[in-house]
Amino acid sequence: MESIERVAKPGLGTLTPSFSHLVGRFGTACLRRLPPEVSHHLGMQLLKSGLLKVCKPPLDQDLDISMACNLEGVGSLKHPIGLAAGFDKNAENLIGLGSMGFSWIEAGTVTPLAQSGNPKPRLFRQAEQHALVNRMGFNNAGCDQFAQNLKRQEHDLTFPIGINVGKNKITELDRALSDYVKAIRTLEGLGKYFVVNISSPNTPGLRSLSSKSFIEELAACLRSERDAKISDIWIKLDPDMSKSDFQSVVEATTSESFAGIVLTNTHRVESPFAGGQSGHPLSVKSTICLEWAHEVHKGKLPMIGCGGILSGADIFQKMIRGASAVQIYTALIYRGPFVVYELLSELKAELKLRNIRFLQDIVGAYYLDEKLS
Ligand SMILES: Cc1cc2nc3c(=O)[nH]c(=O)nc-3n(C[C@H](O)[C@H](O)[C@H](O)COP(=O)(O)O)c2cc1C
Numbered sequence: 001m002e003s004i005e006r007v008a009k010p011g012l013g014t015l016t017p018s019f020s021h022l023v024g025r026f027g028t029a030c031l032r033r034l035p036p037e038v039s040h041h042l043g044m045q046l047l048k049s050g051l052l053k054v055c056k057p058p059l060d061q062d063l064d065i066s067m068a069c070n071l072e073g074v075g076s077l078k079h080p081i082g083l084a085a086g087f088d089k090n091a092e093n094l095i096g097l098g099s100m101g102f103s104w105i106e107a108g109t110v111t112p113l114a115q116s117g118n119p120k121p122r123l124f125r126q127a128e129q130h131a132l133v134n135r136m137g138f139n140n141a142g143c144d145q146f147a148q149n150l151k152r153q154e155h156d157l158t159f160p161i162g163i164n165v166g167k168n169k170i171t172e173l174d175r176a177l178s179d180y181v182k183a184i185r186t187l188e189g190l191g192k193y194f195v196v197n198i199s200s201p202n203t204p205g206l207r208s209l210s211s212k213s214f215i216e217e218l219a220a221c222l223r224s225e226r227d228a229k230i231s232d233i234w235i236k237l238d239p240d241m242s243k244s245d246f247q248s249v250v251e252a253t254t255s256e257s258f259a260g261i262v263l264t265n266t267h268r269v270e271s272p273f274a275g276g277q278s279g280h281p282l283s284v285k286s287t288i289c290l291e292w293a294h295e296v297h298k299g300k301l302p303m304i305g306c307g308g309i310l311s312g313a314d315i316f317q318k319m320i321r322g323a324s325a326v327q328i329y330t331a332l333i334y335r336g337p338f339v340v341y342e343l344l345s346e347l348k349a350e351l352k353l354r355n356i357r358f359l360q361d362i363v364g365a366y367y368l369d370e371k372l373s
Pocket residue numbers: 084085086087089108109123132134136138164197200236264265266278279280282306307308309327328329330331
């Protein structure tokens with residue numbers, strides 16, 4: 001009977017599903033029957049309505065002190081799992097999303113001006129691979145609306161917010177810098193940190209900004225506009241660069257003293273849908289990027305691990321390779337509103353297996369001579 005009542009996680013821990021847990025799973029299965037973008041909007045409306053608060057995961061009583069971690073420049077987090085950029089592009093629903101237990105949320109990508117993004121359909125599921133392909137193209141309501149939305153919620157926020165900024169499609173590439181600076185200046189003081197997105201595959205030419213020269217220009221321009229402050233600015237990179245190009249961008253980011261890097265954005269695919277692929281097929285690629293980056297900065301530059309995290313074991317692998325914390329997107333689509341709770345339970349099982357008491361201790365352990373048992 002015991003085994004029927006418990007949901008087994010392959011090779012990991014188990015959790016006892018509550019009634020609300022089952023309701024959450026049923027709701028996710030229903031949403032997945034709708035076209036992806038429709039189900040995203042419906043899910044956001046449900047969260048906004050507060051309906052999902054009734055099935056709030058019992059995170060607090062289950063959360064062990066051992067899960068606390070420190071994200072340099074952002075602060076201490078009660079656990080390492082944040083929501084990746086792109087889910088709440090307009091910072092409309094941070095409180096609702098937070099009720100699913102995320103320890104922090106990255107909102108955006110927001111551009112200076114509102115834009116409608118690419119024509120639909122532009123989001124596709126690849127359920128058999130636990131993947132998504134998107135070519136949304138930074139559909140968002142622009143910085144002014146974003147600021148209003150964030151201000152409306154800021155008094156009720158109990159966790160840090162990152163703001164991911166991008167360039168408008170109509171802005172010429174040689175003027176891209178001014179879009180990033182404009183967005184950051186407009187939203188100054190509203191979030192805990194900024195992320196400069198130069199890695200989306202869905203804005204023509206954007207990825208060409210992932211270069212040493214652009215990073216240096218960006219640093220110089222932001223320093224002159226912001227009293228020399230760039231220690232709250234992260235750079236988000238893609239996993240499709242050659243190793244040498246990737247490492248030269250990491251080198252520039254480290255020597256310019258940016259806050260850190262988010263690794264990674266989606267992986268560019270052409271077939272069966274053109275766009276950026278996320279989820280399982282991205283997992284190894286983005287984890288290798290953590291290793292490539294570490295080879296350059298040797299632990300000096302903080303890293304956020306993102307890409308293909310679908311289990312607690314995936315979080316463990318990102319963190320031992322130097323990620324101070326992680327973000328998810330696709331796992332939320334496939335595993336539903338209890339995903340944070342489930343991932344934490346699995347991660348805890350990973351730690352127990354190895355007799356590790358404090359999650360913080362595993363960060364970068366992969367590179368130490370004395371490996372974890
Ligand atoms: C539908 C969709 C929209 C996204 N939009 C953005 C975005 O606006 N800005 C950004 O930096 N990343 C965006 N991403 C990328 C995610 O933030 C994340 O880097 C990527 O999905 C890998 O994580 P995952 O495998 O856990 O989904 C988007 C991803 C998806 C699936």
